[in-house]
Amino acid sequence: MSETTKGRQGWRAFVRSDGFVSVLAVVLSLIVGGILIAVTNKDAQASAAYFFAQPGDFFRDAWNAASGAYAAMFRSAIFNYEGATATEMFNPLSETLTQATPLITASLGVAIAFRAGLFNIGAQGQVIIGAAVAGFVGFRLHLPAPLHILLVVLAAALGGAAWGGLAGWLKAKTGAHEVITTIMLNYVATYLLAFVLLTPLMQRTGSSDPVSEVIDPTAVFPQLIPGTTLRVHLGFVIAILATVFTWWLLSRSKLGYRLRAVGANPEAARTAGISVAACTVIAMALSGAMAGLAGASQVSGTEMFVAEGIAATIGFDAITVALLARSKPLWVFLAALLFGAFRAGGVGMQTDTGTPVDIVLVVQSLIVLFIAAPALTRTIFGIRDRKKAAKAPKAPKSAPPAPPAETPAAQAATVEGGAA
Incomplete structure (x- = not known):
């Protein structure tokens, strides 16, 4: 087996693993959470009123709402790139570790x-x-x-x-x-x-x-x-x-x-x-x-x-x-x-952007939902369950081709030849 084949098999096994499905559940929850943030945003709601006239305005406002909220969450939880000192920059990470x-x-x-x-x-x-x-x-x-x-x-x-x-x-x-x-x-x-x-x-x-x-x-x-x-x-x-x-x-x-x-x-x-x-x-x-x-x-x-x-x-x-x-x-x-x-x-997300902090609870709840229903997560991302794939019956080996059926005229000739 070549190294390329081994690499492909290893990648398939990783993609079908339970751990990777858990990561996808988190990603999917963040996507749904972003949609909820966009729907509840006042600017996005205002541009939705004339969506069919200028759909670009709605998508722009929705994207700005979701990306702005998650950017504020990142600044408050991981790294504050707007901080003036090293302490201000790394204080969000310290708070995350303290909470965790x-x-x-x-x-x-x-x-x-x-x-x-x-x-x-x-x-x-x-x-x-x-x-x-x-x-x-x-x-x-x-x-x-x-x-x-x-x-x-x-x-x-x-x-x-x-x-x-x-x-x-x-x-x-x-x-x-x-x-x-x-x-x-x-x-x-x-x-x-x-x-x-x-x-x-x-x-x-x-x-x-x-x-x-x-x-x-x-x-x-x-x-x-x-x-x-x-x-x-x-x-x-x-x-x-x-x-x-x-x-x-x-x-x-x-x-x-x-x-x-x-x-x-x-x-x-x-x-x-x-x-x-x-x-x-x-x-x-x-x-x-x-x-x-x-x-x-x-x-x-x-x-x-x-x-x-x-x-x-x-x-x-x-x-x-x-x-x-x-x-x-x-x-x-x-x-x-x-x-x-x-x-x-x-x-920080609520303070900086006005996004309700309850959105975080919604995201956490969605994570539990998608983890509890891994089949749903796999279906959404088009991933085949490796356990079911292993248990699936294998296709039978191809049988030798059957001899072609004789026509009625050929059958009659065979009978006459046997009688002679």
Whole structure:
């Protein structure tokens, strides 16, 4: 086989891969989002009134609206080429990394559960518990900076692991479905935090608002670039280490092999001697620990205290990111960066161009839609599904040609000759 043929086959395999389809889903979502931006733009709406007289005006205004909005998003999320200083230029990238940091670890946790065949809807509650425990350690203990930060991170991970492990234990021991238990534990975590924030255990002294004390300076994650206004902090390094650990766990460790085996076929794994119950508890505990790290990033990285909205929508966005990345750690990291860019760029897009920030939510929702329906994405771009192509029956080999049928006159001659 020639190198050219191998290259073509490799390219076809890449185009038909699930990862490339995910990229196309993002591109398609941005295209649809651009169309929505153009439709809602006032200038485009005005030129649409005389579309048939001068169609060029409408297309020009529509293009300017969509391209201007996405350019503003780029300047607010990646690189501000209009900035006067290096800090102003790279501040958007810093904001993207800051926004993506808790989302990376929470999404890794959801991905671990997915690979073990568990649908963890409780990342939101696990982030809340991790943040609450991290905040408590942050303002109750008074320790040197390295030790204090380490204890905050460990406490957040243990808090999230306990909350996630509880759902895993309920499934393993009672058969309770993890979707139901994790959803209910989200509510429990939300209202438990609201209650605790109004008790002397966590409520700020002299305040009637449901907020905690401010954590000690020794518990704050240091900036990666000190002396600047760039907010990216140590939590991003922790997120990178968590990504590497998750990749090693799922791809190189014996425990990861057991978790993947249980996720692929629990009955076969049980027959092979793997404890499905133990793997269920461990997977949910690891998933919760990763989500708990997101809570630590929220408290020690950006907020510095615990409030009712400390988790924002991180836990629910993590499900979207894990689905987009198909539960692969490296793709989770990249998908979380993409969603962090959406968060950081959406505000700038609205401020600079007046485009509703809800368009970003629409784009994110469309990404989920096209990821959940890969056949639709492949059809739109004319890509053949490699799995279906592999299962399709092969055409039978051509049979030898049948002898030509004899005419009636020839048949009669043959009969007469045999009789003679």
